[in-house]
């Protein structure tokens with residue numbers, strides 16, 4: 001008898017921290033839609049348009065010219081330089097030594113958390129929130145406390161006093177996402193100032209997820225101009241580059257590059273050697289030809305992003321108007337991102353509601369509870385598509401409500 005004929009030890013499990021992670025409820029709703037023909041999907045955070053041609057062409061050219069090798073852990077020098085200029089223009093002087101290229105925003109969040117938190121550390125996050133920000137620190141064994149935005153007449157608002165109270169001196173890191181997914185809430189400059197000062201006092205790291213910074217719909221300095229501001233208020237506008245602030249960003253939203261997996265981090269220069277080690281052990285580098293395409297996006301993409309934001313603002317307003325006309329729906333136009341997070345009849349059990357809507361009328365929206373218990377009572381609708389499709393979705397929502405006798 002060989003040793004391999006002995007009984008196999010008990011069935012293996014993943015670590016407790018991993019088993020305790022919450023599975024995606026958006027995925028659960030999508031699974032309920034399998035087998036339903038003709039689903040209108042508004043549940044994921046991406047546009048239905050492809051990446052602009054000038055970026056795809058840059059990737060093709062890079063690929064054709066042999067950009068197929070590993071790169072520096074922190075990204076190719078021309079992309080780091082291009083990003084440093086881009087960030088400097090938007091948020092003040094930033095050198096390439098403060099910039100690292102990552103494999104999109106989600107990897108940037110993981111790297112930022114790996115740099116700063118470990119087992120037993122206390123992390124605070126403002127919710128409702130895209131689940132990755134809450135779950136990532138838990139993978140590392142950290143303990144996450146949440147502070148909820150409130151919903152009222154003026155839409156989603158932060159009680160900054162409540163946040164400061166949660167940011168106790170033993171807190172290691174604040175994870176904050178503005179413009180926010182799912183609510184579209186945008187943190188005000190004054191609140192950023194207050195929170196930064198408090199975190200400085202207590203040595204708390206701020207990880208600012210600003211992947212939606214360009215999807216911002218407030219008017220520029222003079223509202224009469226009709227021009228929108230180029231970017232939402234950023235912690236980078238206030239923070240020194242060499243303090244405990246790590247800013248996470250992505251090519252996914254401003255240049256419609258979700259499938260490319262390219263992002264970046266702005267962080268203190270002193271962290272970069274350690275960050276390079278983490279990149280090495282996670283992904284080694286972002287794909288070489290994708291990084292070349294990133295240069296085209298940041299250097300030639302301003303006009304595209306400007307027009308994208310105008311289109312998104314028009315879609316937002318169109319959907320707010322259409323949903324406001326549906327009895328029982330309470331919706332407000334948020335200042336940023338690309339979602340409406342609204343209440344409607346049945347949303348007190350949002351997961352069940354969203355599964356029923358996809359099964360019965362092929363309407364695919366995300367349940368509020370996917371974004372934490374504070375999101376229960378709401379549903380999230382991504383409006384990054386043309387208005388005809390939005391209208392078709394609203395018709396389905398009305399049909400669903402009529403069928404259930406709620407309108």
Ligand SMILES: Cc1ncc(COP(=O)(O)O)c(C=O)c1O
Pocket residue numbers: 045104105106107130177180181209211249250251252258262263
């Ligand atoms: C708040 C937030 N942060 C980060 C990301 C990461 O996006 P990506 O990994 O595509 O850059 C997303 C994606 O939807 C998001 O909503």
